């Protein structure tokens with residue numbers, strides 16, 4: 410597990426932590442380790458650009474960004490190459506499932522705007538383990554959809570650097586990046602590497618008293 414320094418309530422799991430979104434046993438064990446409620450909010454992830462405001466645990470609809478100002482209400486997303494992003498404000502927190510389609514659909518701006526709409530200010534963001542420019546071979550249409558960010562894989566192919574694309578979209582916010590590639594690092598599930606249905610989870614929460 411990764412707990413980025415300086416964040417109130419941000420967790421990025423790996424394969425050893427289990428899929429706490431779908432597996433209650435893993436959810437309990439992650440919650441215990443983090444000292445948070447085991448009743449999490451989650452979403453049906455659709456690779457889009459919409460945000461849902463959450464105030465209770467359970468399924469929060471179809472969305473790729475959840476936001477809450479409710480203390481001790483953990484929110485989760487599950488990934489295997491897409492970028493898990495956690496944005497903390499002074500009182501609220503947002504968690505994003507940001508693959509290239511969601512980034513192209515404006516999920517990052519939508520998440521920051523949702524925080525503004527709550528009267529809060531996005532202060533810091535963490536970009537967790539996800540497929541890196543070292544491995545994410547894509548066509549020109551993907552680069553065009555996210556505004557460029559062309560890179561080269563270690564094998565010499567055309568890739569895209571979504572870490573930098575996301576960091577730039579998080580303008581005015583302090584950005585922490587894990588720079589860990591799920592395709593390279595076998596501590597993480599990678600859909601691109603294995604075609605797997607398995608996922609690691611990220612969890613974000615506003616601590617209770």
Ligand SMILES: [Zn+2]
Pocket residue numbers: 540541542543544545590591592593594
């Ligand atoms: Zn890589």
